Amino acid sequence: MSQIIINGNGNHYDDSHKIKNGNSYKNNNSSPPRTASPIFSYVNENYSYEIIDNIKNYLMARTKIRPKIGIICGTGLGHLAENLTEADSFPYEEIPNFPVSTVAGHAGRMVFGYLNGIEVMCMQGRFHYYEGYALSTCSMPVRVMKFCGCTHLIATNAAGGLNSSYNVGDIMIVKDHINIMGFAGNSPLQGPNDHRFGPRFPPMNKAYDPELIDIALRLSKEMKMESETRCGVYTCVGGPNYETVAELRMWKILGVDAVGMSTVHEVITARHCNLKVFGFSLITNKCETEYDTHEETNHDDVVTIGQRRQAKITNFVTRMVEEINNLIINCQ
Numbered sequence: 001m002s003q004i005i006i007n008g009n010g011n012h013y014d015d016s017h018k019i020k021n022g023n024s025y026k027n028n029n030s031s032p033p034r035t036a037s038p039i040f041s042y043v044n045e046n047y048s049y050e051i052i053d054n055i056k057n058y059l060m061a062r063t064k065i066r067p068k069i070g071i072i073c074g075t076g077l078g079h080l081a082e083n084l085t086e087a088d089s090f091p092y093e094e095i096p097n098f099p100v101s102t103v104a105g106h107a108g109r110m111v112f113g114y115l116n117g118i119e120v121m122c123m124q125g126r127f128h129y130y131e132g133y134a135l136s137t138c139s140m141p142v143r144v145m146k147f148c149g150c151t152h153l154i155a156t157n158a159a160g161g162l163n164s165s166y167n168v169g170d171i172m173i174v175k176d177h178i179n180i181m182g183f184a185g186n187s188p189l190q191g192p193n194d195h196r197f198g199p200r201f202p203p204m205n206k207a208y209d210p211e212l213i214d215i216a217l218r219l220s221k222e223m224k225m226e227s228e229t230r231c232g233v234y235t236c237v238g239g240p241n242y243e244t245v246a247e248l249r250m251w252k253i254l255g256v257d258a259v260g261m262s263t264v265h266e267v268i269t270a271r272h273c274n275l276k277v278f279g280f281s282l283i284t285n286k287c288e289t290e291y292d293t294h295e296e297t298n299h300d301d302v303v304t305i306g307q308r309r310q311a312k313i314t315n316f317v318t319r320m321v322e323e324i325n326n327l328i329i330n331c332q
């Protein structure tokens, strides 16, 4: 039975054609035309098991890299992907059924390559709910990573520091999250569950792998980054607006340390398909919890801080990838 897919540009087309002619989506002009203007629909698009498998086949046929570690680059953190060697890069608009990235500071491609000799795949730019995509669409690439062979996910993001002891430029290792959008009934796992992805009711109490958190804390000491490394609770809001003072005060009471617009739904999807997760936020701004300030959060500053911290973040992620790779080898 064919399935109607709603593509990034709002075009509807019959995916039976795509699956039959999977090879026709090469890096040429045979991709369906897509623009950087997603449909504005929060309806869950049906990224079935077969479609994810089809995306995986498309990618695996075009790269020799066989990654065990997937990395999602947050806003301003895409330079990570530029450190990959022997890289194969796939612009999202060329990958069948992929959404397109519309945010400044997100390049919009999937990059496979070696990070210090270790095979990884890297999303250079992610999808956000405020771009008009359903949460399940935002986190769909995590399932692609799983299908490509990944066992571990490193999710990075830019976030506002709500904990008043945090400084701009700090790295906050995510020890847990509060799924504020989930409180309103919005989940990437909403809708029928395909048990081939994972269970209907996945646990979330160890969403961020405790062993990986310990490793990251040790690394931060070894790398003499202790004074700029935090460990805290992240939350994701729908955006795209930043927060009001009253909202921030409320979340502070709830125990939130950093506020962003991503990651939570990706981590839920990752845990659903049994990927081990490590996450961190780059604190790009202080959340304004007082009314008598002239400071305002803005996206340009968020991107600029990401760029300024490029070197530190790249070293940190490279070391984490080495450590995770050692764990994987020791488990074989």
Ligand SMILES: O=P(O)(O)O[C@@H]1C[C@H](O)[C@@H](CO)O1
Residues within 6 Å of the ligand: 073, 074, 075, 103, 126, 128, 156, 157, 158, 159, 239, 260, 261, 262, 263, 298, 299, 302
């Ligand atoms: O993709 P991330 O979560 O790193 O980006 C955050 C959230 C918004 O996209 C943007 C706001 O400045 O930064």
Ligand SMILES: Nc1nc2[nH]cnc2c(=O)[nH]1
Residues within 6 Å of the ligand: 158, 159, 160, 161, 237, 239, 241, 242, 243, 259, 260, 261, 284, 285, 286, 287, 297, 302
């Ligand atoms: N929601 C939210 N996202 C961010 N991304 C970077 N900074 C912020 C912030 O202060 N709030």
